[in-house]
Amino acid sequence: MDELALEESASAEARWKSLKHKANWIRLSSMTMNHHAGLGHTGGDLSSADILAVLFLGELLKIDPAQPGWPQRDRFILSKGHGAAAYYSALAARGFFPTAQLKTYMDPLSMLNGHPDRNKVSGVEANTGPLGHGLPVAVGAALAARMRKESWRVFVLTGDGELQEGSNWEAAMTAQHYRLDNLTVIVDRNRIQQGDFTENTIRMEPLAERFRAFGFAVEEIDGHSIPELLDRFTHLPIEVGKPSCVIARTIKGKGVSFAENQPAWHHGVPSKEQLAAAAVELGMDAAW
Amino acid sequence: MVSGASSPAAGRQLFDCRDAYMNELEAMAAADPRVCAVANDSLSSAKLKNFKARFPDRFVNVGIAEQNMVGVGAGLASGGMVPYVCGAACFLTARAMEQVKVDLAYTRANVKLCAMSPGMAYGQLGPTHHSIEDLAWMRVIPNLTVLVPADPVETAAVMRYSLEHEGPMFLRIARVPVRCVHGDDYKFRLGKAVQLREGSDVTLIANGLMVGCALDAAQALEAHGVSARVLNMSTVKPLDREAILNAARTTRGIVTAEEALAAGGLGGAVAEVVAQEHPTPLRILGVPDVFAPTGTAQFLLEHFGLTAAGIERTALDLLKYEG
Numbered sequence: 001m002d003e004l005a006l007e008e009s010a011s012a013e014a015r016w017k018s019l020k021h022k023a024n025w026i027r028l029s030s031m032t033m034n035h036h037a038g039l040g041h042t043g044g045d046l047s048s049a050d051i052l053a054v055l056f057l058g059e060l061l062k063i064d065p066a067q068p069g070w071p072q073r074d075r076f077i078l079s080k081g082h083g084a085a086a087y088y089s090a091l092a093a094r095g096f097f098p099t100a101q102l103k104t105y106m107d108p109l110s111m112l113n114g115h116p117d118r119n120k121v122s123g124v125e126a127n128t129g130p131l132g133h134g135l136p137v138a139v140g141a142a143l144a145a146r147m148r149k150e151s152w153r154v155f156v157l158t159g160d161g162e163l164q165e166g167s168n169w170e171a172a173m174t175a176q177h178y179r180l181d182n183l184t185v186i187v188d189r190n191r192i193q194q195g196d197f198t199e200n201t202i203r204m205e206p207l208a209e210r211f212r213a214f215g216f217a218v219e220e221i222d223g224h225s226i227p228e229l230l231d232r233f234t235h236l237p238i239e240v241g242k243p244s245c246v247i248a249r250t251i252k253g254k255g256v257s258f259a260e261n262q263p264a265w266h267h268g269v270p271s272k273e274q275l276a277a278a279a280v281e282l283g284m285d286a287a288w
Numbered sequence: 289m290v291s292g293a294s295s296p297a298a299g300r301q302l303f304d305c306r307d308a309y310m311n312e313l314e315a316m317a318a319a320d321p322r323v324c325a326v327a328n329d330s331l332s333s334a335k336l337k338n339f340k341a342r343f344p345d346r347f348v349n350v351g352i353a354e355q356n357m358v359g360v361g362a363g364l365a366s367g368g369m370v371p372y373v374c375g376a377a378c379f380l381t382a383r384a385m386e387q388v389k390v391d392l393a394y395t396r397a398n399v400k401l402c403a404m405s406p407g408m409a410y411g412q413l414g415p416t417h418h419s420i421e422d423l424a425w426m427r428v429i430p431n432l433t434v435l436v437p438a439d440p441v442e443t444a445a446v447m448r449y450s451l452e453h454e455g456p457m458f459l460r461i462a463r464v465p466v467r468c469v470h471g472d473d474y475k476f477r478l479g480k481a482v483q484l485r486e487g488s489d490v491t492l493i494a495n496g497l498m499v500g501c502a503l504d505a506a507q508a509l510e511a512h513g514v515s516a517r518v519l520n521m522s523t524v525k526p527l528d529r530e531a532i533l534n535a536a537r538t539t540r541g542i543v544t545a546e547e548a549l550a551a552g553g554l555g556g557a558v559a560e561v562v563a564q565e566h567p568t569p570l571r572i573l574g575v576p577d578v579f580a581p582t583g584t585a586q587f588l589l590e591h592f593g594l595t596a597a598g599i600e601r602t603a604l605d606l607l608k609y610e611g
Contacts, residue, residue, distance in 0.1 A: 071368055119396060125366065127395040130386055136356040137391055140363020140371075147324060147346055147369060154363075167387075170356035178348070 015058075016226040021283070022093065023053035023226070027255050028279055029092075029102060029287035030085035035275045037106035039114060043265040044159065045086035047190040047223070047250040051157060052090040054229040062152065065095035068122045074152050075141045077126045079134020080159035080188060081115040082267075088112055088121065089287075096123035099288050132165025134158060135185060139171045142183040142243075153236065157186045161193025164202050169214065172243075176215025181237035184244040185216070188223065190252035194266045208247055216245040223248025256281055302465035308440035309402060309461045310335040312447035313372055317343050320451065324364060326350060326373045328357050333463075334374040334404050354379045358387035361399040370398055370451060377403035377419035377460065378410075385425065392456040393431040400450045405463035407497065407547035408580060408588045415579035424552025426458045427525050433457040433478070434525040436546075436554075438499035439468045442522055445476035453478065460496060464547075464585045467500050469520065479523045481531035487517030490603045491535035491542045495521050495554055497589070498545035498573075504596035509603055516603060524554055532561045541569035541606045545599050547589070550574030569609075571602045 026049040034040030055061050055076060062074045078087045085105060092099040104110035111120040115129030126137045138156035145152050158168065175183055189207065191198050198204045208218045217239035221228040229248070238244040252266070253259030256278045259268060270278060279285060317323040317339065324346035331337045331349070340347045348364075350357045354375060361373040373380070380403050381388065392399050403422060410417035426434045435450075435457060437443040443461060450457050469484060484499070485506050494502040499520045506516035517539055519531055535542055542562065544555040555572030562568045573594060580588050589595060593602070 075366065117394070126362070127390055130390055132355070133359055133387065133391055136359025136387070137363040137366070139356070140360035140365070141367045142363070143348055143360065144364045144367020144369045147364075148367065150367075152367075167353075167355040167359065170350070170353035171359065173353070174348075174350045174356060174360065177351075 019053050019058050019226045020050070022057045023050040024255060024282040025093065025284065025287055026053055026086050026089045028282045028284060029089035031256070031270050031275055031278050032287050033085040033089070033102055033105040035270050035272070036103055038269055039106055040085050040269055041082040041267050042259060042270065043192060043252040043262070043268065044080060044083045044188065044190065046254045046256060046259060047252045048080070048083050048086050048157060048188045049254070050224045050226060050229060051186060051188065051248055052086055054226060054233060055155065056090040056094045058230055060230070060233045061155070063094070063123070065123065068096060072150055072152055075125050075138065075154045077128070077134040077138050077154070077156040078116060079128055079156050080131070080162055081128030084112070084114060084116050087116060091121070091123040094123070097121070102288060131159065131162040132167040135168045135171040138183055138185070139174050139180060142175070142180040143178060145182050146178070146180075152182070154183045155186060156184070157188060159193070160187055160189045160191065160204055160207070161198050161201065163187070163204060163207070172211070172214040172216065175243040179241045180243045181239070181241055184236055184246060187245065187247045188250055189247050190250040192252040192261070192263050192266060196263055211245040215242060217242040218245045218247065220247040220249060223250035224254055300467055302467055303440045304465055305437065305440050305443040305462040306335045306404060308443040309447055310338070312444045314339055314342060316447065316451050317346060320370070322368065322370045323451065324348065324369045324371050326357055326361050326364070326371050328352055328354055328375040328379070330376060333376060334402070336374060354383040355387050358384040358401070359391050362387070362391035362395060362397040365397040365399050370400070372400045372402050374402040374404060376417070377406035377422050378417050381419060381422040381425055388426070388432070389429055393429045396431055397456055398454055399456050401456070401458045403458060403460050406460045407462070407464065408585050409463035411583055411585040411588050414582065418580055420548045420575045422460070423524060423546065423548040423554060424556065427553065427557060431456060432525065433523075435523055436460045436495040437462070437522050438496055438520050439466050439470055441468055441470040441472060441474050442476060445474055446522070449476050449478065462496055464497055466497055469499050469503060479526040479528055481528040482520040482522070483517065483531070484520055485516065485518040487515040487539065489515045489540055490607060491517040491519060491539045492545065492599060492603065493519045493521050493532070493535070493542060493554070493558055494545040495524065497547045498594060498599075501594070501596040502545055502599055505599035505603065508596060508600045512604060514603065514607060521554055524557060527557050527561065529561050532558055533566050536562045536566040536568035541571070543571045543573060543599060543603050543606060545573040545594065547594060548574055550576060569606055571606050573598060573602055
């Protein structure tokens with residue numbers, strides 16, 4: 001390896017490490033919010049943290065906190081609106097509002113509902129909460145880019161159990177018919193929904209084949225690997241002329257051993273002791 | 289302001305309001321590149337064939353998928369377009385109710401829902417295709433403007449207004465032919481009832497198809513020595529409370545008439561105002577708490593007394609027992 005390549009590789013590794021640290025900050029921030037609120041969806045906050053860190057803090061989304069309504073911005077829609085704590089943490093870390101606001105999560109009259117509201121929170125693109133809403137809205141935003149001959153891209157992060165809602169597949173049909181290659185669906189494939197593992201509830205596999213059959217270009221990646229996420233999201237679309245589907249294989253509760261892969265942590269709320277133990281595992285004293 | 293009754297346009301010729309909607313939508317699209325249309329397969333019933341031919345790049349057909357259709361509308365609006373989401377009223381409301389609530393109203397998306405062929409326009413097709421619940425459903429959703437134009441002149445005016453108005457709207461576009469009740473100089477004003485006829489004994493408050501019937505009823509009531517005021521309440525939300533309270537104060541009672549369930553729609557809205565602020569004898573004409581039998585739209589309207597004669601009878605009854 002020549003010197004330049006070595007330097008580049010060192011800087012890439014430093015970037016990965018920095019983003020991993022930011023993802024863990026999102027994890028601890030979300031858990032702290034859920035602890036304060038006494039409510040929340042810890043498992044899904046933790047499974048989506050690396051995806052959010054790479055998109056928002058890895059400078060992959062063309063967005064500007066100084067002008068949240070910038071018409072040419074990339075659109076990111078959190079379809080799994082119950083992952084609000086992680087989303088708000090990422091938005092705050094990206095500069096859309098002060099991190100001090102995060103401690104008001106779900107307080108009376110706080111701008112931070114349990115599910116995001118774009119009319120209250122800078123940077124939020126769509127009001128979500130009920131499942132199966134994000135993908136149709138994302139399809140509309142991708143169609144708008146085409147109608148206006150603009151180059152913005154649209155990202156939508158869905159849960160996996162969420163894909164049981166039929167509206168997703170209605171939207172998928174529209175996306176493939178209009179060949180929306182400016183649209184990327186990211187599935188947080190943590191394999192657990194509220195009541196149980198997805199495969200014990202309603203079988204979701206073969207999920208990649210289903211999206212392929214619906215006309216998407218699909219890739220499955222490790223949803224906790226910063227380099228894999230960075231690489232995938234910097235090389236979109238997966239295939240010209242097709243909407244992209246990135247199935248991010250994740251672990252619900254990732255990063256906090258006692259929460260990992262436990263259906264009960266879908267909306268588990270950490271106690272003070274659990275929050276302290278999580279901070280140790282995530283390598284920091286406190287998020288804020 | 290009294291308008292319409294003496295206008296040359298106010299003859300007995302009948303019109304399908306969808307033609308006025310279609311002409312206006314195409315004219316707006318020609319003038320404003322933000323205007324686009326979203327359809328759910330039914331290009332003929334939504335009168336969008338010509339729009340598609342003229343503006344193919346601003347026309348989206350999502351297929352038979354109403355939940356998606358409304359969500360796509362919200363996404364188009366977030367991309368700066370002004371989408372007109374056009375589908376049969378029965379499916380657009382019932383099938384996509386949560387999308388209307390969340391993606392449009394709660395989000396305050398600048399989307400215009402064009403609810404085609406509402407009420408019992410699809411008479412013989414049966415209750416699955418009737419849209420008589422829509423006014424009750426739509427009226428209770430915060431942030432949503434609900435409009436029921438009475439004739440082609442008002443339909444065109446409401447369409448033009450919708451493009452100027454920022455925010456989600458529900459526009460009920462009649463298919464059952466109606467006569468013109470407004471003159472060509474008609475100006476739509478959001479949240480303002482239009483007084484089409486002065487009267488001092490009873491006030492008839494109607495919208496949509498029922499406005500023409502209310503005018504005919506008022507004419508017939510003259511023979512009974514009854515002076516009937518007629519208000520076209522095309523804006524169901526935000527409601528013109530002042531016009532309602534003025535009617536409650538200055539006439540002996542109110543009859544409402546709408547091509548919808550008697551529960552929860554225009555009559556319900558009027559009742560909420562007068563019951564709380566100026567209790568007044570009130571009759572609500574609409575479809576009772578039943579699914580309609582088989583029959584043409586005209587047959588069903590007569591079946592439920594949603595006619596000039598039905599309004600006349602109801603007004604006389606109200607004055608007899610309450611006056």
